[in-house]
Amino acid sequence: MEQIILLCLVSTILSAVHAQKFFFSPNWGPIGYKEREEHDKTAMDEIIKTNEFQASQIIDGTTTLREGDIAVSSGRRSKVCFARSCLWSKSVDGHVYVAYRLSSEYSEMETKLIKKGMENVEKGTCVRFVPWTHQRDYVDIQPKSGCWSFLGARGGRQTVSLQSPGCLRVGVISHEFMHALGFVHEQSRFDRDNYVTIKWPNIWRDRLRNFEKFKTDSLDLPYDYSSIMHFGMYAYSQDGEPTIIPKNSQNSNNIRLGQATALSHLDTMKINKLYKCDTMDDN
Numbered sequence: 001m002e003q004i005i006l007l008c009l010v011s012t013i014l015s016a017v018h019a020q021k022f023f024f025s026p027n028w029g030p031i032g033y034k035e036r037e038e039h040d041k042t043a044m045d046e047i048i049k050t051n052e053f054q055a056s057q058i059i060d061g062t063t064t065l066r067e068g069d070i071a072v073s074s075g076r077r078s079k080v081c082f083a084r085s086c087l088w089s090k091s092v093d094g095h096v097y098v099a100y101r102l103s104s105e106y107s108e109m110e111t112k113l114i115k116k117g118m119e120n121v122e123k124g125t126c127v128r129f130v131p132w133t134h135q136r137d138y139v140d141i142q143p144k145s146g147c148w149s150f151l152g153a154r155g156g157r158q159t160v161s162l163q164s165p166g167c168l169r170v171g172v173i174s175h176e177f178m179h180a181l182g183f184v185h186e187q188s189r190f191d192r193d194n195y196v197t198i199k200w201p202n203i204w205r206d207r208l209r210n211f212e213k214f215k216t217d218s219l220d221l222p223y224d225y226s227s228i229m230h231f232g233m234y235a236y237s238q239d240g241e242p243t244i245i246p247k248n249s250q251n252s253n254n255i256r257l258g259q260a261t262a263l264s265h266l267d268t269m270k271i272n273k274l275y276k277c278d279t280m281d282d283n
């Protein structure tokens, strides 16, 4: 009898906790959501945390987020973007200048971080971020709700949202600029099933679509487990179990997915290949 009472008590408490989460938090997540250890967090883990728990999922009536942080406006076929149709134009001097406007709402410290995120992308590539003066195409960096970017150059002004403080981490900033340059997430490559196993039952139900594949151009570069564009091993986990695991290569236990702060070597190569940069020195 006592056991039954105890059981009832426990289940009442549990459902109360559950209900409270559901009713009082506008961004309720799965019960099993676990904060990753700081040392194995990826840029995408930070983005998921901010976008799912601190931001609104709705950007506006016509724009939604795909794969967690890629803004898509209805009617636009962003999937074809990667295949050279949405590149930023290249200057005669061999550089790809991406003009940016930075919201005045960012503090000096935040501005420094955003510039550091840009430097990550510039390092070893021909991409250069330049303050907007008169250019037709430019990124408008704003502390809107969440961390997100459109895919590739859309023509004209395009927003990159870097909410403060959730998105103001160097890796997150570089990740969003990579989207703006035209790159999707590494594990959405069409050939990804040769390299990783998606653990569908472990994925948070509402977010299954974030694991779709894109028909992309992989630029003849190898699959990049450590890309800053790769989801972490526990991305959108509903029960704390892994959602993506490296395929059974000999050293799959040592493979780490994703990247926290810097671009991988292959990320840099991807930029150089997509934009046909002359080989740049690692300056």
Ligand SMILES: [Zn+2]
Binding pocket: 069, 070, 175, 179, 185
């Ligand atoms: Zn992303």
